[in-house]
Amino acid sequence: MLNMISGYVALHRSLGRKFSAQDRLLRLYADFATGFGDRYTNVQRIYDWCHTSSSQNVARHRFDTVRNFSLFAQAEDAGYEVPPAGVFGRGKRPRPTPTIIEPDQVRAIMTAALDVPPQDMISPHTYHYLFGLLAATGLRISEALALQCTDLVEDGLIVRNGKFSKQRLIALQPSTRQALEAYLAMRKKLGATGSDLFVSIRGRAPTKTRAHVVFVRLARHLGYRGPTGKSGMRLHDLRHTFAVRSLEACPPDREAIAHHMAGLSVYLGHASVANTYWYLEATPVLLRDIAAASEQLYRGEAA
Template sequence: MHAIPSVQRYRLSTLPRYVDPATIEEIIAACPTDRPVEVRDKAIILLLARLGLRAGDIRDLLLDDIDWRSGHLKVKGKTRRPDRLPLPQDVGDAILRAIMTAALDVPPQDMISPHTYHYLFGLLAATGLRISEALALQCTDLVEDGLIVRNGKFSKQRLIALQPSTRQALEAYLAMRKKLGATGSDLFVSIRGRAPTKTRAHVVFVRLARHLGYRGPTGKSGMRLHDLRHTFAVRSLEACPPDREAIAHHMAGLSVYLGHASVANTYWYLEATPVLLRDIAAASEQLYRGEAA
């Protein structure tokens, strides 16, 4: 018999072992993706690392649990009560690459149209332009300082800056136009020498998304072309420094970049993602500890 009883140890009284973020990124980067089984294995690791799912949660996932339109994943968990979690950015990036690659197979082959949709979808994702703004672009709108958007909403004109990779992609498209003998003053042209209609661009995008399994059959909602604009806005906020003043300035700049009449309109585009949730958790921890948030 002990005079002093032992102190009860709780299961969560000590921090569990963990893998540091740098090592996780090295593991993900080392994953091969040449075969379907390797792509599957990388997807499993991403779900474990980005969303913190249990192995059993991943085992029980069904294709119907993925809502491509809203960008959420339904997970039942231990309680069997479904939770909706945002899909990681890696998933969105992979989907965009798949759609852009599939666009190169749009008929007619050996003509400009496949390249037009390939680079059009890429520009929408990289800049958050409205589809009407992108289709109204002229070749002369690509200038040294960026891209002049003349056909904005409410007839507003603005200049948007371009990442070097985006500029290089547009220059590659113009070179392809010249090589294939495509003419016309519009930046993005079809075989007729004019920009595709907005309806046609939507139809091509939906068909590609459906062919790749990111949309259900006709009549069911799913991923839209306009979702690329939403994604750009969210990714832009994720890249912003975490302090409140920086976020306020960033939101004002993002509103102008997107061509919104008011910054209030910009907030409607934003939603919780793993990155934003992690930042919120860090700020909450600082507040709990009494540190400046």
């Protein structure tokens, strides 16, 4: 187990994280479990160890740390057991597990958006291009809806309404710029007015709630999401997908990965690079693939 912990910690440190607290807790758990002869994580042993904590918050922190490690370790060796989430409560409302949206699903949703009523008006085109921009750039929906026509500049898009009032400039692929210019031409053709970049028939940007409702209805209609009351694909998953695809494209080099994470954090407008690491932890397959690439690199260096 200690070798697996060392690999897990080394992976996170290769990505630029200190990971000291997690390293200490995992080794404390390993000492506890080894005393019972365990070679792998064991659900009941995790519970027993967490129950020795001095408070509920400490127990929850211990549990989450070992559970995240167990998810990673089980991808390498099925002998590691993973306990269910939330056994010791949740300090904050948990982030939903992201749905990675496939390119053909994005295209299908964008196409279906063109059938949103009222036809022969600007709204169907607004949702078509809005969803396309979110998929192509990873913008938050609030950032996209706050864009003004004047924010499309020669160097890209000026995002003025970022989280924590942060402003940034994001570069655009030529195809994305052409799509936005096509949308502006459609606005002019249909006589849509207003300073907001994306507008409804009232000349103002749709609300976040309305954009979410339209997206979910389209996803449900296309069979990408279950019936009302069931969780599934969400509008925010376009942002998740952008981040994960970006990380998947990262070259298997420790320094390159660290630089990529830092750059992606700025691009996405995260307050801290720690928020960007969540995309790794929330996507075990991606974490496993990067771990495999890092191990291969390590073996090459050792040779």
